[in-house]
Amino acid sequence: MATRPGPSLVLHRHSPQSVEILAPLRAGVATSRAALAKATGLSPSTVASRVDELIRQGHVVERGQGESKGGRRPRALEIRGDAGLVGCVDLGVDRASFGLVDFAGILVAERHVEIDIAAGPRPVLSEAVAQLVEMVAALPEAATGVIRGISVGVPGPVSTTTSRIVSPSRMPGWNGVSVAEVIQRELAVPVIVNNDANLMAAGELFGTDDQPAPPHQVFVKVGSGIGCGIVSDGQLYTGSNGWAGDISHVSVPGATAVPCSCGRTGCLDALASGNALVREMQLAGFEVAGVEAMIALAQDSHPVATGLLRGAGVMTGGVLATIVNFFNPDRLVLGGVLADSAVFVAGVRSTLYADCLPMATEQLVVEVTQHQGTGGLLGAARVFLDQVFSVEGVG
Known part of the structure; x- marks a missing residue:
């Protein structure tokens, strides 16, 4: 694997002073020395010194001229991608x-x-x-x-x-x-x-040019299995051991006692995951190769496929209602293959708004990921x- 010659790269650690400059630069909040001074509250000379050190380390580079707000145009700074x-x-x-x-x-x-x-x-x-x-x-x-x-x-x-x-x-x-x-x-x-x-x-922390990512999010992966990740105050939250957000083995109230791989029965994963839906479809006498085939059938208004997908959405939404009431996120994002099913997504959305407190959903956005596949x-x-x-x- 070849690379162009360049400055030596510091990978092992940064000083707190360097991180103070890197954070707003990476976030796009500030892209010049003057903007960094304003964003951090540091003196221009201090910012200039720290930026020069980061340039020597090979993490920051100057690219042409930035936008002028009167006077001389500042030199644009950015993280060195290469x-x-x-x-x-x-x-x-x-x-x-x-x-x-x-x-x-x-x-x-x-x-x-x-x-x-x-x-x-x-x-x-x-x-x-x-x-x-x-x-x-x-x-x-x-x-x-x-x-x-x-x-x-x-x-x-x-x-x-x-x-x-x-x-x-x-x-x-x-x-x-x-x-x-x-x-x-x-x-x-x-x-x-x-x-x-x-x-x-x-x-999901990668927003768009005109829409920065909300700081409090819940992401739900609904594919062959079900998983969940939590973003709190703009940072991934994993809990004390890494298990935060694991909703796959939450019991679905009033659900059929279907055995789960965890040894219990009635878990969300055993009832509403892609694998569970394919199993139910096959038990109903319909041979489908996978959940993608079920989604295609539902798009053609197949009653069994549509009913199973909507039921899975309702069960998932019911479990997520507790999460939304407790965590009060700005955004709930659905990803994975089941997020391609409008019927499933509608089931999640309608159940959330029915089961959550109005104050918890007043500003809540429920949508499919913008980065499906990537x-x-x-x-x-x-x-x-x-x-x-x-x-x-x-x-």
Whole structure:
């Protein structure tokens, strides 16, 4: 993996003084020395000194002229995107997404392939590394770079204290596995691992040019399984051990006692996930290859598919109503394959507004993700880069 020569890059840690400059610069709040002085309250000379140091470290670069507000036009500052690449991996049960994101947070390449998570950690993660290496080699000459680290999302719980996968229901052979250790046998770079729904929630922090991301969000991944990630005050919240937001094993009141992989019955995942819906469809005598086929049938007004999808939305909305009443988010986002079903989304939305307190939904926005297919990659990059541009850094 080749890279253009450039200044040495500080990856391990930043001083609190540097982070104070990096935060508004990364957020786009300030893009000049003068704007940084205003945003931070620091003196212009202090800002200039810290910016010069970040330029020497290879994280910040000057690009032409900024917008003039009277007088001389300021020099525009930005994070140096070509300082490196983050290799991003979003693993699912039967498919995976791979991406390369530069240090400015721009997704420069992506790839989506079928996998079998049950093949085990060694072959799956070896294939992930091979995919990333191939993607770097395929970049145009003007965009070549080096992978500075890898950020991985997995469809199972990940302990924030040990970074190991814990009791995953759809990942046979992965319990207790350190994804970082397996990957680092093949590529000696820092590796961060997280639950896929958490990373998709972090991906929602990328707003649009005219609409910044709300600071309090709940993201719900509704695919073959159900997962949830929480953003509080603009930061991903994972709780004390990493389990915050796990609604998949919340009991659905009054529901059928369907056995769940956790050993209990009536869990949301066992009743409303994509796998559960396909099972119910097949038990009703309709052979469908997957939940995508069910969604297609519902679009043609198939009564059984429509009823199952709407029922799943109602059950999911009922569980989420408690979350919304408790957390009072600005935005609830639906992602995953079931978010492509208008019937499912309508069931979630109508139940939320029926079951929540009016004050909890007065300003609540319920919508489908703007980053379907890439949210996990963007979130993986954001989590890694947040660590890079922090006092702790990455090891």
